[in-house]
Amino acid sequence: MTMRNLDVRDFRRALAQFPTGVTVITTLDGDSQPVGVTASSFNSVSIDPPLILWSIDKGAYSLETFRTAEFFAVNVLGRDQVDISNRFASRGEDKFKGVEYSAGAGGSPVLQDYAAQFECKTWAVYEGGDHLILVGEVLDYRYQDIQHPLVFARGSYAVSASHPSMVKLANGEHSSEFIGDYLLYLLRETYSRHSDGFYKILQHECGVSPEQWRVLAVLADNSGMQVAELSPLVMQPEVALEETLSWLLDQGVVQRLEAGQVGLTEEGKLLAERLVNMAKIHEANLLRALPDDQAELLKNSLRSLLQANG
Numbered sequence: 001m002t003m004r005n006l007d008v009r010d011f012r013r014a015l016a017q018f019p020t021g022v023t024v025i026t027t028l029d030g031d032s033q034p035v036g037v038t039a040s041s042f043n044s045v046s047i048d049p050p051l052i053l054w055s056i057d058k059g060a061y062s063l064e065t066f067r068t069a070e071f072f073a074v075n076v077l078g079r080d081q082v083d084i085s086n087r088f089a090s091r092g093e094d095k096f097k098g099v100e101y102s103a104g105a106g107g108s109p110v111l112q113d114y115a116a117q118f119e120c121k122t123w124a125v126y127e128g129g130d131h132l133i134l135v136g137e138v139l140d141y142r143y144q145d146i147q148h149p150l151v152f153a154r155g156s157y158a159v160s161a162s163h164p165s166m167v168k169l170a171n172g173e174h175s176s177e178f179i180g181d182y183l184l185y186l187l188r189e190t191y192s193r194h195s196d197g198f199y200k201i202l203q204h205e206c207g208v209s210p211e212q213w214r215v216l217a218v219l220a221d222n223s224g225m226q227v228a229e230l231s232p233l234v235m236q237p238e239v240a241l242e243e244t245l246s247w248l249l250d251q252g253v254v255q256r257l258e259a260g261q262v263g264l265t266e267e268g269k270l271l272a273e274r275l276v277n278m279a280k281i282h283e284a285n286l287l288r289a290l291p292d293d294q295a296e297l298l299k300n301s302l303r304s305l306l307q308a309n310g
Contacts, residue, residue, distance in 0.1 A: 020153070076114060119140040206275065220264065224263040
């Protein structure tokens with residue numbers, strides 16, 4: 001049994017509801033030159049023997065290199081390595097330029113920075129529709145507990161964090177005095193509790209996802225942008241961003257401009273204005289719990305913290 005009239009883009013959006021990690025898979029080509037690709041299809045297979053798998057698009061430039069490689073390395077990226085993910089997801093000529101690495105099993109590059117690494121010998125290669133599935137036997141591995149992994153969900157980069165239900169607020173029955181007064185916890189908890197409600201409003205009233213909202217909000221302040229410029233601002237790699245833009249193009253709210261730029265249509269400007277006004281109302285309702293001077297002080301203080309860490 002097969003699905004007929006499969007909407008590929010919609011199917012990908014359904015798959016994107018399952019969060020994954022982000023990896024850079026590396027090996028050496030026939031000329032002993034380093035090759036690497038970004039992949040989120042990495043997964044464990046077996047403990048005895050230790051096996052992992054990942055898959056590569058049959059349209060990938062490096063397909064044959066990985067299909068015939070005897071060894072490869074899996075570099076699980078940390079949350080501060082969005083630029084590395086974007087670099088190896090592109091079709092640039094020299095992805096390793098300026099990237100520090102050393103030689104792992106079979107000479108496969110292992111990046112200096114990582115959340116975890118697995119040096120592998122190719123165990124098997126299987127057909128998988130429009131992808132090849134590569135299984136590797138892990139020969140060596142390492143990880144860094146201090147490094148939080150980079151996460152990919154709904155077409156955007158994200159970070160892992162403890163679920164709010166696992167920690168009680170300070171005024172709760174099982175409160176922690178330290179946690180209830182800890183800045184990072186308070187920031188994360190505030191965002192988690194209030195952003196979900198806003199995103200649900202966007203989806204219910206306008207049919208707009210958080211990823212689409214970010215694109216529209218950024219383009220509202222710009223007459224036109226290159227996809228490469230827009231990508232880091234909306235926290236989407238270019239491949240995933242093109243999917244988001246494709247949906248927005250179909251809706252008639254985004255248009256292709258000259259020199260490869262994208263911008264809002266007149267209809268898109270109206271939608272973006274409506275969304276921004278909804279965001280301002282949501283913010284005003286949230287800040288209503290504070291006196292005006294405290295609300296402004298809060299925002300200025302957060303700006304100062306961001307600039308201090310910039």
